[in-house]
Amino acid sequence: MKGCKALVIGGSAGSLDVLIKVLPELDTDLAFPIIIVIHRKKGTDSLLADLLSTKTQLLVKEVEEKEEILARTIYIVPSDYHLLIENDHTFSLDYSEKVNYSRPSIDVTFQSAAEVYGEQLVCLLLSGSNTDGVNGLITARNYGAEICVQDPSTAQVDFMPAQAIASVKVDHILSTEAIAAYINTLN
Amino acid sequence: MPTLSAITDEQVEILIGDVLEQYGYDFTGYSRASLKRRLIRLYTLDKQVSFAEFRYKICKDSVYFRRFVEQITVNVTEMFRDPSFYKALRHKVLPNLATYPFIRVWLAGCSTGEEAYSMAILLKELNLLHKSLIYATDINPTVLEKAAQGMFPLGHMKQYSENYIESGGTQEFSSYYSASYSLAKFDSELKAKLIFSTHNLVSDHSFNEFQLILCRNVLIYFDRDLQFKVLTLFDNSLEKLGYLALGTKETTDFSPISKRYKRLETEKIWRKINE
């Protein structure tokens, strides 16, 4: 994949541990933004951004609505809002119906990112116990995005990545240890 | 880029132009990502088969246009959503309004009214309801009809009751409604202080002076320019030392009104400190 414009990572149960392992190994000059959508309880936002920012020199921040999406930055989607991406590469937040019983929904952000970034998008789906994200990967695939899934055998909860592999043609199945190195090659 | 979605960016612009011309509803300042998603949702829900037919129906069928407005705006809401916000209203904002002989509250973008009834409960518990009036407005007449009925699904009451207690509520939440079949019907005493009416934040003017304006989770659907315009409308409608409350992810920062406002530490509530 050449010229990655954005990496969107989706995850649910068991995905936080993966991020904690991956973030310290990322190059600190990544030429694209990383957008992280993970399911969690309401009202724990700043804690999560604080926790993750101790793991990397990259800037980690919770998304502000209408803010410009910048390289070398890791964006965390706030709880209880869906995250959409505008054509001018700014974020919008949305409080519409839950999707797959989830808000934020990984599907919603994968789909929105696919429409904006097309072939220059990379999607990565991590550990989880539901199927949120799978439809989004299918859309992203149709738009030519690169599709990666955590190797279910290395995931704490293998259901979500396994569902993805069963439903969509995946470009890379990555063990937890291989994720950071892969992301660094996108640079 | 391939055109894979049911509705393209260009078609979104065409529809925005159509409804402005045909009905005078101006969606040009709305977030395109959300509009497009809602349009695709409506197109799919209603099993539309071609854009041309969809467009024709929106333009020529005013009943369908009403459905269009209903569906492309997002109406999701809750009672006592974000309990810590209501707690701040209860302890830090409303006590400062208690000295006024009369309290006027504007709730802009009230959707189906859950926020308005929450506000009325709060005012009642602070002994202020008798001298308050809550103007609750929305662009969407259908949600306002629901709001005026003051009936919400009984199944939601458990969650609302938890929110209420977390927000510092002092009574038995169920004392505010009576259950009838699957609905919770809220007290007419609360309803008596609520005025529901349509108001479009994009095109309608200020209609009164208020001590408190709440507009939560509406500005997120607007682009920055429209946000500034609407914040100015609020500024023009707010008395000095009045309060403006926004949604948890919204802000007055960067806007032309920001220098006249001082934020209450943790919540998205600002006080107007200068004219």
Ligand SMILES: C[S@@+](CC[C@H](N)C(=O)[O-])C[C@H]1O[C@@H](n2cnc3c(N)ncnc32)[C@H](O)[C@@H]1O
């Ligand atoms: C997500 S709801 C917010 C409901 C409630 N304030 C809350 O936070 O729970 C957004 C509401 O804004 C309304 N709205 C959208 N555009 C508007 C406009 N131009 N003028 C007035 N209301 C508008 C919608 O109809 C919808 O009811």
